[in-house]
Amino acid sequence: MELPGYNPYQYAQVLFNGPIPNGHVVRHKCDCNYKDNTGWNVCVNPAHLETGTCADNSNDSVIRNRSPHGTKNGRNKLSEEQVKTIYSDTRSQAKVASEYGVNQTLVSAIKIGKLWSRVTGHIDNSIRARKGKPRFDPDSLFEY
Numbered sequence: 001m002e003l004p005g006y007n008p009y010q011y012a013q014v015l016f017n018g019p020i021p022n023g024h025v026v027r028h029k030c031d032c033n034y035k036d037n038t039g040w041n042v043c044v045n046p047a048h049l050e051t052g053t054c055a056d057n058s059n060d061s062v063i064r065n066r067s068p069h070g071t072k073n074g075r076n077k078l079s080e081e082q083v084k085t086i087y088s089d090t091r092s093q094a095k096v097a098s099e100y101g102v103n104q105t106l107v108s109a110i111k112i113g114k115l116w117s118r119v120t121g122h123i124d125n126s127i128r129a130r131k132g133k134p135r136f137d138p139d140s141l142f143e144y
């Protein structure tokens with residue numbers, strides 16, 4: 001099954017639960033401790049997944065600012081428009097991160113296609129490569 005541009009939990013959704021309606025994203029109903037290094041929930045248990053509009057995406061709420069200096073401890077939600085702007089911003093990642101009040105790791109993840117690939121259309125090659133050999137254990141985790 002060829003599903004270009006899908007991340008592992010989108011893939012799990014389509015594989016086990018059915019297609020993602022136009023304009024919908026895959027959301028997590030769970031608060032599993034399967035997080036990548038930016039705090040993104042990457043749980044792929046199909047029973048924990050549902051589709052919904054992007055505005056409801058619970059992943060937004062788990063993106064945390066982890067500034068090592070502790071100057072900004074709030075969490076920031078990014079809109080799709082902001083993600084697109086960040087993705088195309090040619091200034092340094094540190095500058096972009098501080099402007100949006102997010103972690104530079106998050107900016108980096110957007111720019112290399114690790115996060116928000118559905119918005120930017122850019123998906124990390126290592127993630128793309130993994131799609132060729134998905135694991136079918138619903139409880140397994142596609143680790144980034």
Ligand SMILES: [Zn+2]
Pocket residue numbers: 030031032043044045048
């Ligand atoms: Zn889960």
